[in-house]
């Protein structure tokens with residue numbers, strides 16, 4: 447499934463992320479800027495914060511309490527905020543767009 451990443455400099459990058467990997471994996475493996483992912487995906491750093499486009503919010507799993515708590519440490523949080531390491535890609539995510547705030551890290 448193709449995921450579009452809008453990174454802090456405003457450019458868009460389309461990445462084919464394999465099913466089962468996270469949105470964070472897709473960014474890190476392609477060296478995209480913005481998603482720092484300091485903790486390596488164990489839901490404990492909040493440097494992988496992204497805003498998910500509204501029409502794709504339901505394509506990813508529900509937010510957990512743990513993720514919600516951690517998002518309090520991120521900046522530029524909005525109701526579309528998620529931690530990208532917790533966004534597991536499925537076939538239904540094809541075409542999803544995430545925006546990386548430049549406050550990560």
Ligand code: FES
Pocket residue numbers: 470482483484485486487488489490491492493494529530531532
């Ligand atoms: Fe650390 Fe997602 S990579 S919380």
